[in-house]
Amino acid sequence: MYDALPGVMHHLKGLYREVLECNDFMHSLVKEEVESHKERWEEGDAPRDFIDFYLDQIAKTKNDLTSTFNEDNLVQTAADLLLGGMDTVATTLCWGFCYLLNHPDVQENSYKEINAVLGPSRTITYNDRIKLPYTNAVLHEILRFSNTTGVGPLRTCSQDISVLGFPIPKGTLVLPNNHSVLYDPDFWETPRKFNPRHFLDSEDNFVSNEAFIPFSTGRRTCVGESLAQMELFIVFTSLVRGFRFQLPEGVEEVSLDYVLGGTRHPLPFEIHAIPR
Numbered sequence: 001m002y003d004a005l006p007g008v009m010h011h012l013k014g015l016y017r018e019v020l021e022c023n024d025f026m027h028s029l030v031k032e033e034v035e036s037h038k039e040r041w042e043e044g045d046a047p048r049d050f051i052d053f054y055l056d057q058i059a060k061t062k063n064d065l066t067s068t069f070n071e072d073n074l075v076q077t078a079a080d081l082l083l084g085g086m087d088t089v090a091t092t093l094c095w096g097f098c099y100l101l102n103h104p105d106v107q108e109n110s111y112k113e114i115n116a117v118l119g120p121s122r123t124i125t126y127n128d129r130i131k132l133p134y135t136n137a138v139l140h141e142i143l144r145f146s147n148t149t150g151v152g153p154l155r156t157c158s159q160d161i162s163v164l165g166f167p168i169p170k171g172t173l174v175l176p177n178n179h180s181v182l183y184d185p186d187f188w189e190t191p192r193k194f195n196p197r198h199f200l201d202s203e204d205n206f207v208s209n210e211a212f213i214p215f216s217t218g219r220r221t222c223v224g225e226s227l228a229q230m231e232l233f234i235v236f237t238s239l240v241r242g243f244r245f246q247l248p249e250g251v252e253e254v255s256l257d258y259v260l261g262g263t264r265h266p267l268p269f270e271i272h273a274i275p276r
């Protein structure tokens with residue numbers, strides 16, 4: 001909608017305006033970052049990060065009139081990555097700690113596994129997930145059960161297609177309901193319960209499930225999936241190894257009600273982190 005009606009959107013009042021102002025603010029921050037990269041970077045330098053790689057690509061394609069590499073697209077792409085990658089991962093982690101508080105047995109099993117395999121201080125890497133099937137299962141269940149994004153973003157069909165015999169004409173707006181898959185009783189033993197066993201076989205090996213689609217599926221699946229999985233694994237295992245998380249005295253459990261914004265957030269909750 002913003003792309004289709006950019007002029008009109010800027011004249012709308014209320015929440016839309018606020019959203020657009022936030023968008024402009026984020027773009028201005030990214031622009032500053034691009035400028036400071038340009039000052040520090042010279043053609044031929046080894047790129048250090050995404051912005052450097054993109055600047056390098058702009059330089060390499062400057063004589064190609066069909067190239068889409070330009071500074072406006074760099075700012076938009078970097079802003080897309082920030083927008084797609086911050087709230088989603090942080091909110092999923094918050095949900096993860098809600099579940100640990102409500103399921104102390106899961107927290108204890110995960111801690112014991114991490115401590116037995118990695119010890120109290122060894123640096124944790126993403127490859128370690130293979131040696132930590134239980135913790136890996138807990139993280140997959142956190143992603144499934146929290147379903148932070150709720151539904152996927154609106155997409156428009158670019159050609160006539162048929163899905164399971166239903167014709168969907170070109171131009172149809174499609175809102176993928178990932179929730180119905182993540183909670184599908186045909187694929188999950190206890191879809192409405194937090195249950196890491198959804199990702200473990202009878203011998204406690206990690207098993208994946210084709211209905212695990214918190215990052216959506218298909219050609220427009222989340223571009224940040226592997227980064228998100230890596231961040232979640234390293235932050236989660238480091239925290240569970242370092243602290244015991246507890247509810248404040250007198251509180252029985254954390255509410256699993258949510259606030260719906262761009263993502264599904266837990267309500268504010270109090271958590272005690274006791275160093276191990």
Ligand code: HEM
Nearest residue numbers: 081084085088089092149152215216220221222223224228
């Ligand atoms: C727990 C973390 C995350 C979840 C649950 C998540 C989920 C999703 C979902 C469901 C989509 C929609 C895909 C579709 O339309 O079919 C999406 C798209 C996207 N995500 Fe993520 N995401 C996460 C983390 C990240 C990270 C870390 C980044 C970037 C660093 C990122 C960047 C994006 C972008 C740019 C898109 C749009 C892709 C496109 O339009 O082709 N996401 N994500």
